[in-house]
Amino acid sequence: MIIFNSLTRQKEELVPGEDGKVGIYVCGPTVYGYIHVGNARPFVFFQVLARYLRDQGYDVTVVENITDVDDKIIDRAREEGRAPEKVSRFYSEAYIQDTGRLGLGRPDIEPRATEHIGEIIALCQKLIELDMAYETGGSVYYRVQRFPGYGKLSGQKTDQMKHLEPPREGEAKENPLDFAVWKAAKRGEPVWDSPWGPGRPGWHIECTAMSLKYLGESFDIHGGGRDLIFPHHENEVAQAEAVTGGEFVRYWMHNGMITRKEEKMSKSVGNIFLLREFLKHYDPRVLILFFAATHYRNPLEFSTTNLEEAQAQLDRLRNCYWKMHSVIEETEIVPDGEGAPSGEYLKDAIVRADKEFHAEMQDDANTAGALAALFGLVKAINEYTEEASVAGKADAELLGEARDLLTRFLRIIGIELTMADFVETGLEAELLELVEAREKARDERDYAEADAARDRIREAGYEIRDTPQGPRLVKRK
RNA sequence: GGCGACGUGGCCGAGUGGCUAGGCAGAGGUCUGCAAAACCUCGUACAGCGGUUCGAUUCCGCUCGUCGCCUCCA
Numbered sequence: 120m121i122i123f124n125s126l127t128r129q130k131e132e133l134v135p136g137e138d139g140k141v142g143i144y145v146c147g148p149t150v151y152g153y154i155h156v157g158n159a160r161p162f163v164f165f166q167v168l169a170r171y172l173r174d175q176g177y178d179v180t181v182v183e184n185i186t187d188v189d190d191k192i193i194d195r196a197r198e199e200g201r202a203p204e205k206v207s208r209f210y211s212e213a214y215i216q217d218t219g220r221l222g223l224g225r226p227d228i229e230p231r232a233t234e235h236i237g238e239i240i241a242l243c244q245k246l247i248e249l250d251m252a253y254e255t256g257g258s259v260y261y262r263v264q265r266f267p268g269y270g271k272l273s274g275q276k277t278d279q280m281k282h283l284e285p286p287r288e289g290e291a292k293e294n295p296l297d298f299a300v301w302k303a304a305k306r307g308e309p310v311w312d313s314p315w316g317p318g319r320p321g322w323h324i325e326c327t328a329m330s331l332k333y334l335g336e337s338f339d340i341h342g343g344g345r346d347l348i349f350p351h352h353e354n355e356v357a358q359a360e361a362v363t364g365g366e367f368v369r370y371w372m373h374n375g376m377i378t379r380k381e382e383k384m385s386k387s388v389g390n391i392f393l394l395r396e397f398l399k400h401y402d403p404r405v406l407i408l409f410f411a412a413t414h415y416r417n418p419l420e421f422s423t424t425n426l427e428e429a430q431a432q433l434d435r436l437r438n439c440y441w442k443m444h445s446v447i448e449e450t451e452i453v454p455d456g457e458g459a460p461s462g463e464y465l466k467d468a469i470v471r472a473d474k475e476f477h478a479e480m481q482d483d484a485n486t487a488g489a490l491a492a493l494f495g496l497v498k499a500i501n502e503y504t505e506e507a508s509v510a511g512k513a514d515a516e517l518l519g520e521a522r523d524l525l526t527r528f529l530r531i532i533g534i535e536l537t538m539a540d541f542v543e544t545g546l547e548a549e550l551l552e553l554v555e556a557r558e559k560a561r562d563e564r565d566y567a568e569a570d571a572a573r574d575r576i577r578e579a580g581y582e583i584r585d586t587p588q589g590p591r592l593v594k595r596k
Numbered sequence: 597g598g599c600g601a602c603g604u605g606g607c608c609g610a611g612u613g614g615c616u617a618g619g620c621a622g623a624g625g626u627c628u629g630c631a632a633a634a635c636c637u638c639g640u641a642c643a644g645c646g647g648u649u650c651g652a653u654u655c656c657g658c659u660c661g662u663c664g665c666c667u668c669c670a
Contacts, residue, residue: 128600146670158670191668270599273665279598280666322668344670345601351669375601376664385669412609412619417602418663428608428620435619438633475617479610487610491618498635505634509627566629573631584632593633
């Protein structure tokens with residue numbers, strides 16, 4: 120597989136450190152509020168990447184942290200008049216709930232910063248021993264000038280950086296570029312004991328501590344939003360490599376921002392759309408298709424029309440499955456294909472789609488291209504089911520093969536179509552009576568009556584579709 | 597000021613030195629009492645200006661425009 124590495128700014132062949140195994144660390148949220156749609160992009164993308172790698176036979180470990188101690192949380196707690204611990208607990212639960220509804224499962228490990236204070240302190244100590252950090256006033260700062268590689272990830276040069284900001288109150292940094300790895304406690308803040316007195320971790324250090332702990336001193340992929348490259352990831356590199364002396368991460372992957380009216384979705388801009396709000400209005404799979412339609416590194420405009428397109432794609436998929444299901448149920452399934460439409464084009468489409476889908480995914484996880492391959496298969500399946508429906512016969516083996524491939528593609532992309540999507544179960548007798556009434560009216564050419572019945576079925580949440588085998592009901596979206 | 601990304605047909609959005617992306621919307625058609633769904637047909641687009649080349653949307657340069665990072669941010 121080829122991956123675009125932010126560090127080298129090139130596409131590179133993915134060569135895992137350990138054969139057949141891939142370790143991925145993703146920067147998860149700082150839990151000081153409900154997550155928004157933008158926050159969901161890395162969660163979704165890296166789950167999808169992991170699915171693809173697993174499909175390719177890799178043993179993948181995804182570690183996605185929850186940062187549950189931070190300035191923002193403390194600010195938020197003050198605003199809400201609650202204890203910071205309560206705030207972080209509340210929003211981390213909300214995060215797990217919201218992302219859980221996406222149906223992508225969980226990362227393998229979801230470590231929390233507050234559960235790794237020991238590791239964090241040990242890291243700080245080590246940095247001090249190496250003279251890469253210094254203690255002052257109960258805080259510990261990283262000595263940026265001492266790390267020669269500083270800026271290699273973000274392409275920033277320390278002498279070019281704007282650091283106009285005057286040092287904040289109580290800060291006694293040697294150099295404005297230095298950043299806190301440990302912060303001396305202030306009143307009302309969560310505290311832990313440390314060799315430098317009571318305090319709490321700085322931002323950045325928790326990710327270094329947890330990634331090193333769960334994935335080792337040098338691991339394969341580190342991901343997150345583009346906006347984390349500087350300073351967050353740059354500082355992670357500085358911390359980790361100072362301590363280990365080796366290469367921290369081999370491949371850095373950064374997803375583009377979600378925008379609204381072409382502007383980044385972020386809390387400071389005030390244009391966020393909460394994930395839980397989104398899920399009130401849309402099927403979670405709409406979000407997944409919406410994300411997949413654009414390459415992960417590109418910005419993605421969160422707009423109604425884009426979402427409607429994703430919705431339309433989901434509907435197209437549902438219809439495709441529905442049609443396959445109907446054919447399997449209602450036409451004569453011929454095991455050896457005897458007498459059924461031969462579907463040469465479907466055989467071709469299966470081969471082509473299989474090739475193209477993987478070629479696209481292999482190329483820096485190009486889900487947009489992969490979707491195109493997938494829809495090529497959908498089209499061929501639709502053509503075949505149409506033909507089979509008319510002929511009343513279908514080649515079971517062929518159709519099964521097509522369905523399995525489509526299902527496999529969708530599972531990689533992060534979508535599962537369940538029976539509930541296209542099968543009518545437990546229909547009320549009343550509804551079936553309406554269908555019969557409509558049929559009777561149609562026989563009698565009383566179309567006004569027939570249409571009235573259809574309207575009532577529609578109101579009940581079902582759509583009627585006449586097929587060569589008679590009327591069928593489909594759940595409305 | 598520094599670093600970086602992007603500009604594709606009505607819209608969204610891949611991609612490529614010469615060969616059909618795909619989806620949505622639209623037009624016409626097939627099927628249907630009408631629908632719905634599906635299928636078929638239809639659009640020759642790559643910001644502008646130069647350059648390299650037999651040939652550039654694709655490579656190089658410049659211009660214009662949009663965006664991101666350099667401060668919290670997925």
